[in-house]
Amino acid sequence: MPPTPTAADLFVARYRQMAGYNGWANRRLYGAAAGLAEDQYRAERGAFFGSVHGTLNHLLVTDRIWMRRLTGAGEAPSRLDTILFETLAALTPAREAEDTRLLAFIMGLGEADLVAPLAYANTAGQLFEQPLATVLDHLFNHQTHHRGQVHCLISGFLGKGAAPSLDLIQYQRETGLAAAA
Template identity: 45%
Template sequence: MADLPYFRRLARYNRWANRRLYSACAELSPADWAAPRAGFFPSLQKTLNHILVGDRVWLSRFEQVELVHRRLDELPYPEFSALRPAREAEDERIVTYTETLDPDRLDSDLRYRNMAGEAQLTPLRWAIAHFFNHQAHHRGQAHAMLSGTRLTPPSLDMIMFLREELPAA
């Protein structure tokens, strides 16, 4: 199973991919940003807010701090200009969390309540893996939505990130 250096790299990849996606979304008009589109959260506005809310929910569980959100479909930042700095701050929080996480803690269990209030027990290692998978899943949906605009979506392939991050062989 994944170790801490892997999760740390995923945190940096997440920040990189979000910066690229948000740079593209910054080119959209407010109407295009909020326009209905095919997806589980049916607009770029709703999808990107959901990713942020989901990240905050999971990080509150990991850090064992009070949860500020009550629903996964909350729209805390309807305006892109407010969402973007919130996303950047959350990405830094994620990087910091992975950089400061005690490696021994990965082998512990995470006890938390899901959004329905039901008690859950999940190995922390698997919860963190889900956390990064959830981001990629919905970021892919946002990428597809962006394809339906006049803009060309940026590449979010991890290999592109790795080529930038890793020294040439």
Template identity: 45%
Template sequence: MSDPAYFQTLADYNRWANALLYGAVAQLSDHARKANRQGFFGSIHNTLNHILVGDRLWMSRFPGQAAYSYKLDDVPFEDFEDLAKARRAQDALIVAFVAAMDGSTLADTLTYTNTRGETFSMQRALILGHFFNHQTHHRGQAHHMLGTAGAEPPPLDLMYYLREKALA
């Protein structure tokens, strides 16, 4: 559960999957990206913003600091190119952050406060697992909406990444 190599793989997979998804989304018009597609956050654009907001919230919590003051449905980036640039920068931070973790850090307990002001304590490895699962969950929603927009969603399964990287 506290294997740093496993989480390093997930961090790199996350970067890979985001690059593929953003590449496909970039082919859509701004109108198509922002159209309400009945997703949890409405549009592809808002869903991608939500993933970034979630990442920023958790990345601010991991060092034990107060979280950014985002709301989960905030849209910090209206412009897709700015959003894509922020996503690439965030992914680089995530990869570097996870690369610096060792087994004892992953086994430590992290106490954090959620967006409703509730405080929780949990093993870092479990929280990091949630962190990556959250991204996958909402990337899947954006992936589905991409198909409803008439685009060809790229394969994003972890197994595709592992095969491409010859890790399977």
């Protein structure tokens, strides 16, 4: 019988699960976005970053900003609406690389890292300090928020059946994490 996980083990496992989920959800969403016609992909639809194209670029921008704050490495665009890549074909491998980078970072963390304070400046130059775990909560929640917008846009163009489930419980079931908990 395996040992019962401690609260610290579960705390660390939570962020590893979220990093895995993040990449899984992004792959599913990008797969659905690949079914859009070019005019649909770029159509201004009133989302906060306008289009599927603008929103997917925004998510990569913010992840790069946060990873720069977390690791001190990598490029960090200065504007949240920066368009890093002009096509979905170019954006996709960059997204996959960033998801891999984020997962590797998370896999290297322990409980002490998660409760340690992180000092950083936002894009306006305001200074903040808060526990790393709360920053990661924001990072993953932010991804979910904007993925939901893209999901809605795809559903509007292609119908509900074309937009995949992005539910965390679906990821847990597919990966066996639901039974493991």
